Amino acid sequence: MTTYARYRVRIIGRVQGVGFRLETLREANRLGVTGWVRNAKDGSVEAVIEGEEGPVNAMIDWCWSGPSFSRVAGVETIPENYQNEFKSFTIAR
Numbered sequence: 001m002t003t004y005a006r007y008r009v010r011i012i013g014r015v016q017g018v019g020f021r022l023e024t025l026r027e028a029n030r031l032g033v034t035g036w037v038r039n040a041k042d043g044s045v046e047a048v049i050e051g052e053e054g055p056v057n058a059m060i061d062w063c064w065s066g067p068s069f070s071r072v073a074g075v076e077t078i079p080e081n082y083q084n085e086f087k088s089f090t091i092a093r
Contacts, residue, residue: 004082006035006050011063013073015045021091023067031055031062034086038093049089050082 011020016039024037024047033051040046049059063075 003053004051004084005053005056006048006080006082007056007060008078008080009047009049009060009063010040010076011045011047011066011072011074012076014069014071015066016043018069019067020045020070024063025089025091027062028059028089031059033059034089036086036090036092038091048080048086050084050086 021037021039024045028035028037028049031051033049033055035048035050037045037047047063049056060075060077064072066072
């Protein structure tokens, strides 16, 4: 039986202006998860990630490193009820 998960994620550190959103999109597509990623006004990056539990957890693990020019200081995760809301992963504005 497949288990599905959904998380709201906040990535803190030097994560804006370093290609974090684009690389997050690429990694999400590679892993087959859906949702969105966007820059937050406070300098962090926010995302909602959903899909099969294994790939979602792998995506969250990836957020701890991000692209090579980023410097991640922390990743906050909030579990949410899986909604099957998205058809793909996008960069939100």
